Every structure is written in structure tokens, then in C-alpha cells.
Amino acid sequence: MSEVAxxxxxxxxxxxxxxxxxxxxxxxxxxxxxLGPTGAGKTTLLRLAAGLDHxxxxxxxxxxxxxxxxxxxxxxxxxxxxxxSLYPHLSVYDNLAFPLRSPLRRTPExxxxxxxxxxxxLLRIADKLQNxxxxxxxxxxxxxxxxxxxxxxxxxxxxxxxxxxLDAKLRADLRIELKRIQQELGATLLYVTHDQTxxxxxxxxxxxxxxxxxxxxxTPREIYESPADAYVAGRLGHPPINLLSRRLFPDLAAxxxxxxxxxxxxxxxxxxxxxxxxxxxxxxxSWIEHLGDQNHIHVAxxxxxxxxxxxxxxxxxxxxxxxxGLRAPLFFDGKGARVQA
Amino acid sequence: xxxxxxxxxxxxxxxxxxxxxLVILYACVALIPLLWIGLTSIKSPPDSIAxxxxxxxFVHFTPTAEGFCNLFTTRSRQTPDYIAGLPPSTGGCDExxxxxxxxxxxxxxxxxxxxxxxxxxxxxxxxxxxxxxxAAYAFSRFRVPLKDDLMFxxxxxxxxxxxxxxxxxxxxxxxxxxxxxxxxxxxLYTSVNVSLAVWLLKxxxxxxxxxxxxxxxxxxxxRLQAFWKxxxxxxxxxxxxxxxFCLIFAWNEYAFAVLLTSGAAQTAPPFIPIIIGEGxxxxxxxxxxxxxxxxxxxxxxxxxxxxxxxxxxxxAVRK
Numbered sequence: 001m002s003e004v005a006x007x008x009x010x011x012x013x014x015x016x017x018x019x020x021x022x023x024x025x026x027x028x029x030x031x032x033x034x035l036g037p038t039g040a041g042k043t044t045l046l047r048l049a050a051g052l053d054h055x056x057x058x059x060x061x062x063x064x065x066x067x068x069x070x071x072x073x074x075x076x077x078x079x080x081x082x083x084x085s086l087y088p089h090l091s092v093y094d095n096l097a098f099p100l101r102s103p104l105r106r107t108p109e110x111x112x113x114x115x116x117x118x119x120x121x122l123l124r125i126a127d128k129l130q131n132x133x134x135x136x137x138x139x140x141x142x143x144x145x146x147x148x149x150x151x152x153x154x155x156x157x158x159x160x161x162x163x164x165x166l167d168a169k170l171r172a173d174l175r176i177e178l179k180r181i182q183q184e185l186g187a188t189l190l191y192v193t194h195d196q197t198x199x200x201x202x203x204x205x206x207x208x209x210x211x212x213x214x215x216x217x218x219t220p221r222e223i224y225e226s227p228a229d230a231y232v233a234g235r236l237g238h239p240p241i242n243l244l245s246r247r248l249f250p251d252l253a254a255x256x257x258x259x260x261x262x263x264x265x266x267x268x269x270x271x272x273x274x275x276x277x278x279x280x281x282x283x284x285x286s287w288i289e290h291l292g293d294q295n296h297i298h299v300a301x302x303x304x305x306x307x308x309x310x311x312x313x314x315x316x317x318x319x320x321x322x323x324x325g326l327r328a329p330l331f332f333d334g335k336g337a338r339v340q341a
Numbered sequence: 342x343x344x345x346x347x348x349x350x351x352x353x354x355x356x357x358x359x360x361x362x363l364v365i366l367y368a369c370v371a372l373i374p375l376l377w378i379g380l381t382s383i384k385s386p387p388d389s390i391a392x393x394x395x396x397x398x399f400v401h402f403t404p405t406a407e408g409f410c411n412l413f414t415t416r417s418r419q420t421p422d423y424i425a426g427l428p429p430s431t432g433g434c435d436e437x438x439x440x441x442x443x444x445x446x447x448x449x450x451x452x453x454x455x456x457x458x459x460x461x462x463x464x465x466x467x468x469x470x471x472x473x474x475x476a477a478y479a480f481s482r483f484r485v486p487l488k489d490d491l492m493f494x495x496x497x498x499x500x501x502x503x504x505x506x507x508x509x510x511x512x513x514x515x516x517x518x519x520x521x522x523x524x525x526x527x528x529l530y531t532s533v534n535v536s537l538a539v540w541l542l543k544x545x546x547x548x549x550x551x552x553x554x555x556x557x558x559x560x561x562x563x564r565l566q567a568f569w570k571x572x573x574x575x576x577x578x579x580x581x582x583x584x585x586f587c588l589i590f591a592w593n594e595y596a597f598a599v600l601l602t603s604g605a606a607q608t609a610p611p612f613i614p615i616i617i618g619e620g621x622x623x624x625x626x627x628x629x630x631x632x633x634x635x636x637x638x639x640x641x642x643x644x645x646x647x648x649x650x651x652x653x654x655x656x657a658v659r660k
Contacts, residue, residue, distance in 0.1 A: 050555075050559055051559075052555050052558070052559070071558065071563075072555070072558045072559040073558055073559065073560075073561045073562060073563065075559075077559060078559060078560070079555070079556060079559045081552045081555075081556065083550075083552070085552070085556065087553060087556075087557075087571055088575065089574040089575060098557070098560055099560035099561055102560055102561025102562050102566075103561065103562065103563075103566065104561035104562075105561055148556075148560075152561075
């Protein structure tokens with residue numbers, strides 16, 4: 001395990017720019033998650049790091065060595081694909097042993113057996129070793145794929161949405177497993193996803209990608225509490241952050257450039273307007289969503305909509321007039337950039 | 342991804358029965374010529390041209406190995422007196438020949454022609470598959486300049502009947518000294534088959550996700566090693582199906598074989614009709630030669646039928 005640095009990476013496909021000047025250093029033992037929607041360049045960035053694609057500009061350094069021109073095999077990286085991760089003609093054991101048997105490593109078979117069994121224990125698939133790779137459930141397949149990425153203790157393991165093809169329950173289970181395994185091994189990981197929960201729970205640091213650019217990099221807490229712009233603010237949080245016009249809150253002390261006020265659902269204070277005069281605008285309850293564990297209340301303020309969380313036993317009903325109070329609002333200018341209060 | 346990713350509705354019992362009846366009916370019609378070849382090969386020459394036809398062995402006619410004897414031997418006609426003066430026959434084909442006032446003077450050319458067929462058909466199939474797999478992989482995986490045009494060019498070599506270029510090929514082969522050589526025939530059949538092989542195999546290789554090779558290349562293998570260890574094992578089905586198509590073409594090819602081979606490299610298809618000319622219309626010998634000629638393809642196909650079936654339906658069922 002070692003430090004991996006991406007420096008000024010650029011990649012174009014024809015006329016479209018996939019990666020635009022991305023620099024990122026992943027420290028030894030760090031779990032960095034890149035978060036972004038489809039088409040943000042997440043997979044491209046991983047492929048550049050792996051050597052499956054070549055950057056138009058920029059360098060990839062592993063442990064200080066420039067590997068930009070090296071083929072994937074020479075880089076000491078591993079890759080977990082979103083799908084098709086396992087060699088279908090091989091058993092689970094042979095899949096796990098495959099990297100160790102490569103001409104570059106030539107590990108003795110006894111040593112391979114020991115390592116494979118260790119990894120299988122760690123992944124809790126020891127009883128599946130003799131199965132054909134295709135005779136596993138989706139969750140087991142991805143465990144094996146993750147195992148294959150870790151058997152040879154690479155400088156860095158690259159993972160491309162490894163959990164996205166699994167159903168919600170398995171995804172949650174495996175997410176916890178993955179964090180446990182990463183911590184037990186002290187593995188260095190670069191992981192991309194569009195799932196904010198994975199980013200928040202797995203990462204030591206999160207990078208938010210937008211149209212090939214790294215918009216913000218920080219701990220999950222930093223990204224959530226202090227987003228660099230309205231885009232980053234909108235990537236995290238469920239229901240998403242409410243972005244409301246400055247003019248709705250004439251009494252609020254905000255920096256001069258503020259055009260939009262962002263407020264997380266948990267920072268919206270909603271009270272029945274008739275309960276007494278309060279600062280802030282008055283809106284109308286347009287809908288209450290009962291999700292079981294939580295309720296979402298939709299409030300229309302003039303023409304703008306907000307969503308917040310309310311108690312399951314809220315006395316509020318559709319059509320009620322409510323006053324809106326803000327805690328810890330975030331201010332954004334006309335272009336969406338953060339304005340510090 | 343896995344076999345159970347696409348479900349197939351189990352047909353009803355009635356539909357199955359109807360399908361079985363249809364298949365059996367069709368098989369009967371299709372197999373009658375084969376049955377007739379088999380029956381004729383065990384008839385005597387007079388029985389083979391008797392009218393009304395003799396159908397049931399041991400009832401309408403007595404089976405005999407005469408057709409096979411005539412296929413494998415050359416004989417000369419002699420007077421009964423001459424034959425009576427010979428030492429006692431060694432039995433077998435000798436005996437059969439003497440009953441027709443003939444003596445066996447040597448082996449026929451059937452076996453060498455058959456061996457030529459084997460060498461040329463399997464040789465050209467192997468060459469077509471090797472070239473076809475390499476080209477198909479390159480077309481499937483790499484950015485080849487003018488890829489579509491090249492693929493169309495390869496397909497276009499298939500668009501006119503090969504025999505249309507018979508005269509140029511004949512003249513070219515004469516100049517190059519390839520006429521009536523096994524190498525010449527292998528090259529010729531390969532040139533016809535390789536277009537089919539490239540197109541079929543590209544389809545199969547396109548279906549193999551490139552993530553497999555990429556995973557192998559990251560796991561410490563070169564592209565060539567990844568190709569051997571990961572792509573080839575998964576392309577087996579397609580390769581086998583393609584090989585059978587190539588083999589059938591090369592094995593059955595008649596027109597070029599007649600034109601370009603006459604002796605050393607002659608294959609079985611042009612040789613079998615020649616048997617008719619030797620000493621009357623010897624249909625049992627022709628039938629025997631044909632029956633044996635059908636066997637290799639039958640054996641090859643039966644041995645590989647599992648792959649063939651999967652290969653033909655490959656791509657038809659999408660994930």
C-alpha cells in the first residue's frame with residue numbers, strides 16, 4: 001500500500017471533455033470516494049489511474065514513481081468493475097488465484113492456497129471456493145470481485161460502483177463489509193459512486209465530480225456542512241437541500257451577493273402560522289409524504305417548493321399555513337458559488 | 342450475465358408434441374437420400390439398378406460388401422479359364438471379384454483421395470480459424486482505421502460465387518505452381534472461408550465484455566496472455582461453430598477441386614463420380630464412397646454438438 005497521486009489529468013473523447021484538469025492525492029490507507037452523476041467522468045478517471053486509458057495530459061504517480069506510460073499490469077493497481085467482474089470459466093478459487101498466478105508474480109501454489117483461503121475467510125465466502133464463478137448470487141460475485149482486488153495487496157484498489165448492480169439490502173450489507181475489510185487490511189482505495197450514502201459512510205475523504213472537474217474534496221462532514229457551491233450542496237442530503245430565492249427572506253442577514261439561500265431539510269423550522277408571529281415567510285402545506293420511518297412535508301412559499309422532515313404524528317395537514325424559519329443557512333451567489341456569511 | 346438471467350417460457354405438452362412430429366417428419370424426408378445411399382452401398386450392382394427398387398435388406402436383396410470392395414480396389418476383367426487357373430483366392434474382395442470374372446490388381450485411389458480431403462479440409466479450417474480469430478479480435482477490440490470499410494470488403498469477397506473467379510485462380514495457380522497441390526487447395530479454401538470466420542467470430546467476440554481482458558491486464562497479464570487465458574476460453578463455442586461451418590464448406594467443395602486438382606491433391610468429391618466410369622455404372626461403389634465420405638463431418642459434428650447448438654443460438658437470447 002502506498003500513496004497515489006493524480007496530477008493535472010485531462011482526457012477528451014472526440015469533442016467532449018471527459019476529465020478536465022483533475023489533481024488528487026490518495027494517502028496510504030485512505031478510502032477516497034468520488035461522487036458524481038452518470039457522465040461526470042468517474043469511470044474515466046479510474047481507468048486513467050488504472051492505465052486502461054491514457055490521459056491527454058497529466059501524470060499518474062504511485063509511490064512517487066511516474067507510471068503514466070506504464071501498462072496496467074506494471075502499475076500494481078487492482079480494479080473492481082461494476083459488472084462482469086469474474087472470469088466465468090473459472091471457479092471462485094481460480095478467480096481469486098488469478099492475479100497471483102500472473103507471469104509478473106508467479107506465487108508458489110502453496111502460498112496461493114494460503115492467501116486465497118485468508119481472503120475467502122475475510123469475505124465470508126470460504127464455502128464457495130469450488131463453485132463456478134457464474135453459480136453465485138450477485139452479492140457473492142461482488143464479494144469475490146472485491147476479494148480478487150485485495151489478494152495481492154495492491155498499491156491501490158480502484159472500484160467502479162461495485163455495489164450499484166446489487167439490490168438495496170445487499171448493497172447496505174456489503175457496504176458495511178467493505179468498510180470493515182478496508183480497515184482490517186489498511187487498504188488504499190479509490191472508489192467511485194453516484195450513491196451519496198456510500199460516499200458518506202465509506203469515505204475518509206469525498207471528492208465531488210461535475211462534468212469532469214473535481215469541484216470539492218474534503219471529509220464527508222466538510223462536504224456536507226460546508227459545500228463549495230450549490231451543486232455540491234445538492235449532491236448530498238436526502239431529501240436534497242432546499243434552494244430558495246433570497247427575496248423570500250427580506251429580513252434575513254445575508255451577504256450582499258446572495259441570490260439563493262440553501263437550507264438542509266433538518267434546518268427548516270416549520271410551525272403553524274397561527275401559533276404566533278414569527279420571522280420569515282409564510283407558506284402553505286401542499287403535501288405530506290408518509291414514508292413510514294419519516295415523513296416529508298412539502299411546503300409551497302409563493303411559487304417555490306421546499307421539503308422538510310416532520311414527525312410522523314405531526315398535527316399539520318394539507319392546506320395549513322405555516323411559518324418558515326431557517327437554521328444554519330448557506331448562501332450562494334447568482335452562479336451557484338458559495339458566499340461566506 | 343448468468344444462464345438464469347433470461348427466462349424461457351416452457352412450451353406446453355401439445356406444442357412439444359406438434360414440434361416433435363414436425364421435426365420427425367422433416368427428418369424422414371431429409372434422411373431418405375442418406376438411407377438410399379446406405380442401402381445402395383450394400384447392394385450388388387444388378388440389385389442397385391433393379392426395377393422396382395429393392396428396399397428391404399435380407400428380404401428383397403442379399404447385402405454384399407461388393408460396393409466397398411470395388412471402392413477400395415482396382416480390378417481387371419479376365420476369362421473364366423484364366424481365373425480357374427489361378428491359385429485359390431484369398432477370400433474377401435478377391436472372392437467377390439472372381440465371381441464377376443475379375444481379379445484384383447491393386448488398391449484404388451479412394452484412400453489417398455480421402456486423406457487429401459482430410460488434410461485440405463481440416464488444414465484450411467484450422468488456418469481460417471486462426472486468421473479469423475485474430476482478425477475478429479482486432480476488429481472487435483481495437484480502433485482500426487476504416488474498420489467498417491474493411492469489414493465490408495471482407496464480406497464482399499463472399500458476395501459473388503467463388504467459382505466466378507475460377508479462371509483467374511486457375512491461371513494464377515498454374516503460374517505459381519500451386520495447381521494440384523494440397524497447399525494450393527488449403528490456401529484457396531481458407532481465402533473463401535476466412536471472410537465467414539471473421540464475421541461470425543467478430544460477433545462472438547463482441548459479446549464477450551472487454552472488462553474480462555481489462556481485469557486480466559490489471560491482474561498482471563499482457564494483452565496476449567489475457568487473450569489466451571480469458572477471451573479464448575469464452576470464445577470456444579463460437580470458434581467451434583465457425584469451425585464446423587468452415588469444415589463443411591471445405592469438405593464438400595466440388596467445383597474448384599475438379600478444376601484445380603487431378604492427382605496428387607485430388608479430394609474425394611471429384612474422385613467419387615469417376616468411379617462410375619470404371620467398368621460399368623458401379624452405383625454400390627459410388628454409394629459406399631459417398632457413405633464413408635459423410636462420416637467425418639458426422640463424427641465431428643456429433644462430438645461438438647453441444648458447442649454447436651449453443652453457438653448457433655448465441656446472441657439470439659439477449660440478456
